[in-house]
Amino acid sequence: MDDIEAELGISRSVGNEDFSDSSEDERVARKIRPPILLHSSTAQARAKESGFHESSRLCLKAIRDAMLHHHWQEAAQYLSAYSQTLEDTTVNKQSLACEIIWRLGTEILQHHPNSRLEDFNALYEQMKNSGVKNYAKICLEHSFHLLLNGHIYDAKRQLSVAASWRYGKQSVPQSLDLKLIHAYCGFLDYVIWHMKKSSVSEAEDNSSNREMHSYFRQASVTLQEIIAQPGVWDPFVLSYVDMLEFYNDQEEALKVLQNYAYNKDYPSNPNAHVYLYQFLKRHEAPPAKLISILKVLHHLVPSHELMQEYCYLLVNSVVPGHLEESLPVVFNLLDYPSWKNDLDTWNCLLTVMTVFKRKGLQHLIANEWKQRKDFWLTMHYRAYHGRKDSELNRELLLVKAKVAKLLGEHGIYYNKFSTEVWGPYNVEDKKRKIV
Amino acid sequence: MDEHLTEGYSEPCKQCGAVSWALSDGCQFFCRNCHNVIEKTQDVVDVSSFILNNKISSISSSSRKKTRREGGREWMVCEGFQFILKLQAEALVGLGVCPQFKTDVLWDFWKRYLQITRQAYTRSPVNSFTNTVYLSSESEPESAFLSEASDQTEPMSASGHSTDGRSSVCSGSLDAACYLSAKERKSRQLMNMPRTLALCHLALLWLREAITLADLLRLVSRRLIPYINVYEEFPEEMQFYGRDAIIFRVETIPSYRKVHGEALQMAEILQLPAFPPVTSDCLLHPALLSLRYLMEVNLPDELHSLVCRVIEKSAMGKESFLTFNPSKPKSTFLFYDLQAAALIIVTMKLLFKLDDHVEWTLSRKAVKKDDQGKKKTSKQGSKMFSLKAWYMTVHPALERARQREELFEARRPWKSKKVLIPAMKHKAVVLKRRRVVEQLQSSFHTLTGSVPEQQSSSPSSFQFLWGQEEDSDGPSLHHKRLNCMLEKRGKEKWLVNQAYWHTDLKRCHKKDCRDHYSELKHSLPRMYVWLLGLFSFLLRIFV
Numbered sequence: 008m009d010d011i012e013a014e015l016g017i018s019r020s021v022g023n024e025d026f027s028d029s030s031e032d033e034r035v036a037r038k039i040r041p042p043i044l045l046h047s048s049t050a051q052a053r054a055k056e057s058g059f060h061e062s063s064r065l066c067l068k069a070i071r072d073a074m075l076h077h078h079w080q081e082a083a084q085y086l087s088a089y090s091q092t093l094e095d096t097t098v099n100k101q102s103l104a105c106e107i108i109w110r111l112g113t114e115i116l117q118h119h120p121n122s123r124l125e126d127f128n129a130l131y132e133q134m135k136n137s138g139v140k141n142y143a144k145i146c147l148e149h150s151f152h153l154l155l156n157g158h159i160y161d162a163k164r165q166l167s168v169a170a171s172w173r174y175g176k177q178s179v180p181q182s183l184d185l186k187l188i189h190a191y192c193g194f195l196d197y198v199i200w201h202m203k204k205s206s207v208s209e210a211e212d213n214s215s216n217r218e219m220h221s222y223f224r225q226a227s228v229t230l231q232e233i234i235a236q237p238g239v240w241d242p243f244v245l246s247y248v249d250m251l252e253f254y255n256d257q258e259e260a261l262k263v264l265q266n267y268a269y270n271k272d273y274p275s276n277p278n279a280h281v282y283l284y285q286f287l288k289r290h291e292a293p294p295a296k297l298i299s300i301l302k303v304l305h306h307l308v309p310s311h312e313l314m315q316e317y318c319y320l321l322v323n324s325v326v327p328g329h330l331e332e333s334l335p336v337v338f339n340l341l342d343y344p345s346w347k348n349d350l351d352t353w354n355c356l357l358t359v360m361t362v363f364k365r366k367g368l369q370h371l372i373a374n375e376w377k378q379r380k381d382f383w384l385t386m387h388y389r390a391y392h393g394r395k396d397s398e399l400n401r402e403l404l405l406v407k408a409k410v411a412k413l414l415g416e417h418g419i420y421y422n423k424f425s426t427e428v429w430g431p432y433n434v435e436d437k438k439r440k441i442v
Numbered sequence: 443m444d445e446h447l448t449e450g451y452s453e454p455c456k457q458c459g460a461v462s463w464a465l466s467d468g469c470q471f472f473c474r475n476c477h478n479v480i481e482k483t484q485d486v487v488d489v490s491s492f493i494l495n496n497k498i499s500s501i502s503s504s505s506r507k508k509t510r511r512e513g514g515r516e517w518m519v520c521e522g523f524q525f526i527l528k529l530q531a532e533a534l535v536g537l538g539v540c541p542q543f544k545t546d547v548l549w550d551f552w553k554r555y556l557q558i559t560r561q562a563y564t565r566s567p568v569n570s571f572t573n574t575v576y577l578s579s580e581s582e583p584e585s586a587f588l589s590e591a592s593d594q595t596e597p598m599s600a601s602g603h604s605t606d607g608r609s610s611v612c613s614g615s616l617d618a619a620c621y622l623s624a625k626e627r628k629s630r631q632l633m634n635m636p637r638t639l640a641l642c643h644l645a646l647l648w649l650r651e652a653i654t655l656a657d658l659l660r661l662v663s664r665r666l667i668p669y670i671n672v673y674e675e676f677p678e679e680m681q682f683y684g685r686d687a688i689i690f691r692v693e694t695i696p697s698y699r700k701v702h703g704e705a706l707q708m709a710e711i712l713q714l715p716a717f718p719p720v721t722s723d724c725l726l727h728p729a730l731l732s733l734r735y736l737m738e739v740n741l742p743d744e745l746h747s748l749v750c751r752v753i754e755k756s757a758m759g760k761e762s763f764l765t766f767n768p769s770k771p772k773s774t775f776l777f778y779d780l781q782a783a784a785l786i787i788v789t790m791k792l793l794f795k796l797d798d799h800v801e802w803t804l805s806r807k808a809v810k811k812d813d814q815g816k817k818k819t820s821k822q823g824s825k826m827f828s829l830k831a832w833y834m835t836v837h838p839a840l841e842r843a844r845q846r847e848e849l850f851e852a853r854r855p856w857k858s859k860k861v862l863i864p865a866m867k868h869k870a871v872v873l874k875r876r877r878v879v880e881q882l883q884s885s886f887h888t889l890t891g892s893v894p895e896q897q898s899s900s901p902s903s904f905q906f907l908w909g910q911e912e913d914s915d916g917p918s919l920h921h922k923r924l925n926c927m928l929e930k931r932g933k934e935k936w937l938v939n940q941a942y943w944h945t946d947l948k949r950c951h952k953k954d955c956r957d958h959y960s961e962l963k964h965s966l967p968r969m970y971v972w973l974l975g976l977f978s979f980l981l982r983i984f985v
Contacts, residue, residue, distance in 0.1 A: 057693040059693040065852035066852040084890055085853065087886035088855065090879050091855060093878060093879050129885050133878050
């Protein structure tokens with residue numbers, strides 16, 4: 008509840024971002040309602056509204072109904088009638104109209120069968136230049152659209168035009184938007200560099216090489232700036248590291264990744280550790296280093312897919328004490344339902360348990376099992392699972408049965424299905440508690 | 443802003459050799475470096491050639507101090523209203539009103555108005571130029587119409603009004619400033635847009651034409667009578683900008699109550715004598731008007747005789763009651779269409795009681811009686827009028843019609859191609875917005891593959907069509923009999939239903955007497971409310 012209030016509060020203040028003095032802000036604050044409540048109006052308000060406003064309210068309702076029913080042709084017709092609200096003389100309604108037409112227009116164009124890229128371009132251009140509040144957002148959306156349709160150079164051009172735009176005092180959300188624009192400029196430079204790289208590798212051409220390098224320089228400057236600020240910059244970090252690796256600048260890449268993962272100013276981000284791990288694995292770092300990274304990741308996300316690798320690393324490690332840590336890791340992994348039916352994970356558990364048995368560490372297994380017995384039996388070893396596994400995944404059934412045997416669980420109903428492991432199901436066993 | 447429009451032209455400039463063109467206000471190409479203007483003008487805007495670069499740049503070619511535009515003449519606001527009335531009269535004559543409406547009645551009313559308010563046809567006109575300056579220095583023009591945040595007026599100093607009365611910088615007409623002060627509007631009884639309709643209504647009433655006020659408003663809504671954006675048709679020499687916009691721009695079609703009130707005021711202002719009497723052969727007489735409404739709502743024709751009986755008993759058919767006489771202080775200005783509808787509703791109430799019980803009982807009896815007499819009846823089916831059958835026929839048609847109306851209202855274009863510029867400093871913004879709107883509309887039209895113009899429907903006084911045709915709203919019930927509602931007691935026929943109800947009557951002060959319906963609505967029988975809803979939809983009166 009609090010969050011919603013905060014959200015609405017933010018949107019209300021965003022709606023009020025004006026480039027004039029505060030008294031006008033207050034006046035505007037009283038008139039602008041949060042966008043969520045835009046479509047509903049009180050009966051009193053309706054009694055006093057002009058015919059023009061009534062028409063636009065009914066038109067918006069018709070557009071909404073047409074869109075919800077996926078009648079895109081109708082929706083487009085009503086939207087073209089709605090565009091007359093751009094000429095409204097009431098200030099707050101006019102600025103809302105810009106945003107409404109932008110958002111609804113792009114939605115309709117996306118679904119309409121006859122829409123072409125030129126229509127999108129035209130709509131974006133027109134809405135960008137009507138009203139200043141939404142300029143940065145529309146620019147970003149426009150360039151995303153071009154990017155997704157493969158027009159990388161156009162997208163880049165759009166963003167560079169937008170990056171140099173200024174209007175009056177810069178408000179806080181606007182500065183965020185501009186930061187994003189700057190970041191994506193760099194990202195698009197990287198994409199172009201990547202395209203050039205793959206084309207250059209065939210033909211040795213000096214000028215295109217030089218272009219490629221110039222794009223690299225541009226991209227790296229921008230991305231470095233962006234990554235230096237605290238935040239979540241996953242795609243930008245990856246692209247920067249990719250470029251650095253191509254130019255064999257390993258130290259810089261390592262520095263960037265470590266900063267991204269370990270700097271306290273940045274929000275806690277498991278992906279940072281994943282990227283660092285993958286980078287070090289690519290460059291054949293010693294296992295001890297890999298283990299230390301994955302240890303942090305294990306604390307953050309015990310159910311991560313890299314935990315299997317971590318487990319194997321621990322098992323194969325020469326450092327004493329690591330072996331004992333591997334069992335809780337794999338048990339934790341199987342505590343999560345996402346790994347319930349994963350054959351590799353169960354095989355990993357089986358391997359670890361056999362190693363432990365060989366090294367005489369059954370007491371550790373017993374400890375772990377004691378904590379988990381009750382909920383594991385219902386989560387993994389019910390009769391339903393037995394039926395499902397015997398029909399769908401015979402191998403999994405066998406592995407799970409072997410694990411159960413190692414754990415000493417003889418009497419469970421699950422074992423009925425895996426006669427190869429247990430032998431024929433005995434009548435005496437039936438007398439035991441059937442789970 | 444203009445690069446996409448000048449994109450195709452890449453000749454180097456003759457003076458400086460650069461290739462960077464932009465468009466001036468007069469749609470001529472000029473070089474951005476050296477401001478060299480060339481002959482080439484803007485081509486037809488083709489949205490499909492939209493290129494993605496857009497930088498705003500333009501120069502203004504005219505100085506702000508121009509006080510008089512070329513080719514224009516000076517005009518007063520009442521001339522504008524005169525022009526509008528002329529257009530409206532021509533439209534009405536085209537719809538079938540007799541030609542004397544335009545040439546005699548309306549014109550006489552207008553001349554009388556101008557004379558009485560001393561705007562023309564008088565020896566001491568109010569709008570003489572010395573008076574104009576005197577008045578303007580007294581009254582502050584308000585900018586209350588526009589709700590734009592900062593639309594402060596230029597100060598009305600003497601320099602704004604030169605002594606020979608040239609048009610001021612803030613309006614095309616000479617005296618638009620006078621129309622902006624509420625005090626002056628009231629004291630001088632100035633004209634406004636709803637009053638044009640009020641004047642038409644009075645003139646129609648004088649001629650006792652069949653077009654009632656509800657019909658008039660419906661014709662305005664269907665754009666058969668010019669009202670919204672009439673200023674588009676002003677002749678070229680009437681320069682139209684600035685404050686004129688506030689006077690002539692329309693953003694609402696006035697409600698019935700408003701036009702009626704204005705008509706009453708106009709009748710007082712004009713000091714009209716008694717209107718020609720409304721006799722029983724006249725189409726405004728409730729007997730004939732109710733027949734029209736009965737046909738409209740698909741009620742049987744037999745009901746009409748009952749309605750006429752009600753008219754007799756309530757003495758609402760008398761000439762003295764129906765005729766409007768502004769010179770008598772106690773004479774009421776009637777709502778003829780509302781009255782006819784009310785009579786029909788009262789008749790229905792007498793016949794069926796309409797308390798959510800009796801009418802359904804009676805319809806069941808009607809159906810039963812029908813079944814009994816089926817051997818005698820022809821193959822056409824039941825001959826008795828059953829309220830239930832009527833409701834089941836009319837209600838879906840009403841819902842469809844309401845939906846159609848709502849969608850029609852949603853698509854209504856309010857803004858015209860001829861752009862209204864309320865103040866010179868907003869001119870660029872307003873023109874740009876208009877351009878954006880037109881481009882958006884054309885691009886969406888090409889997308890949908892059609893240009894859905896507002897269909898000008900053929901003018902018809904009926905909104906529903908009952909019969910067997912393909913596009914009818916339902917089967918016609920006009921021929922049904924009402925025998926089951928009447929029973930014979932002795933020699934006379936009495937109504938089966940003998941009860942009648944009414945809501946509590948109480949005194950209320952004239953000034954506080956506003957909207958009683960919304961208070962009572964929840965306590966009224968649903969059938970009654972539905973019936974009121976039916977007639978209010980027909981007459982376009984929104985409760």
